[in-house]
Amino acid sequence: MPKDGFVTSIARQSDDFAGWYNDVVRKAELADYSPVRGCMIIRPYGYAIWESMRDELDRHIKASGHSNVYFPLFVPRSLLEKEAEHVEGFDPQVAWVTHAGGEALSEWLAIRPTSEALIAESVRDWIQSYRDLPLLMNLWNNVVRWELRTRLFLRTAEFLWQEAHTFHATEDEAADEVATGLDCYRAVAQDWLAIPVVRGVKSRAETFPGAVYTWAIEAMMRDRRALQAGTSHMLGQNFARAAGIEFLDRDNVRRHPYGTSWGFSTRMVGATIMAHGDDAGLVLPPNVAPLQVVIVPIFRREEERVAVMAAVERVAASLAGVRTASGPLRLRVDERDETPGFKYNHWELRGVPFRLELGPRDAAADQAVLVRRVDRAKETLPLAALPDELPRRLADYQAALFERAVGFQEANTHRVETLYEFRATLEEQGGFLLAPWCGDAACEARVNAETGATIRVIPFDEPAEAGRCLVDGAPSERRALFARAY
């Protein structure tokens, strides 16, 4: 069926990126649709990827002093409505429980779209003195936002995430916390998922409802579109004031604490797929890959089978105690009664970083052929070398994927000066566009209306640069990062 023998059961990435993405998610058995529109069933292989990034992020969150907690799924309507901007921002997306126990509820219950309001209300009594601060909490939970258009992992009506909620005595301390949250995300994205990110502050239009400002990391997918990969919000005193939280400070003055919140969701599974995948399917960084190495035994006759399986068992035993950057080596021997070609395609589609082919010739020579998923490069290695070589190869592979992604992002980031140039570059090349912007929301809206691109962030790593706004020519101090986004 396939002319060149390689994976052909999925749409080509270059022809139809959206079709490719869907095929990969379904055929690599990451997720499925559910009986409820827009909701997602996460299958074992997809959930293992999520667990890996979740656990890594959890380590960062705990290492920076936060404790995991739990707050309920339901938020009384009156409570959600306390912070005016917040309710306005979320209202269209909230799912409500109106009946329970066969009777209409006297007050509707929101299924949490996020937990700021509930938490602010709940911690009021916990915060009496500056000595009760900072309060550093994190929730792993699910939230519901009734999206009109959904895509597996990227935008589902219900999704899994982590939401950190913190309260501080001073604005400076809260500001530091916003940076801490964003840095957790940067670390996981870059070091674990091998996805380079641009850090920056959101424009007013893109700021979280109820926040004073929002920081974010943005990543580039292989179709050159942007994906918001994590956000960290300075809530100021907004929610504390709405909920009436006050503490007595050192100087015997009652004050509202300053809050932050930050979130990272199952959307990052989608980001990992779209940042690294290719026409053959998933390409997973070794740190998140549920399987890092698959051994494919190859034989014809019975005596070959015996010899090959003996060698396979020796290799597997020699690799049993091997550790990698993300824990014990995750290895599987594919003993299914299928042809080798079938297995190659099967595991390439699933993005396993390395496969080890071991046939009669290899068994006789105490060697195996190691094939790298990302470029199918092959090398023959002595079996005895594998316990030392595999962890090194996996680390190199992780680094190479990151470098490749950095190169791709740099090659597709363009500096433009005028709206004309902006439009032409976006049409012809896509990608990230760094353009001078005066800060006026009307200019931002006009770019969006004319090109479909939005301001992703005003990047921290771009130096201040006097210029003229790409839309109205007004003086600008910095460049904003624009892109078409998910």
Added chain:
RNA sequence: CGGGGUGUGGCGUAGUGGCUAACGCACGUGCUUUGGGAGCACGAGAUCGUGGGUUCGAAUCCCACCGCCCCGACCA
């Protein structure tokens, strides 16, 4: 919610008023196979989205409803 599509075994499709609804993939059993998605044989699997109507006869025509997909507005 506006515009455009579409609904037939698990998946992808054919069938557009007439016999027992057809084909490919996938699935089960057996034999032969196995270094890039193996072959043959036999087999199981379908209230044709739902309800109503027209007709001697409906997967096919009509009406209503429901679901899903794509494009827009909302968004982690």
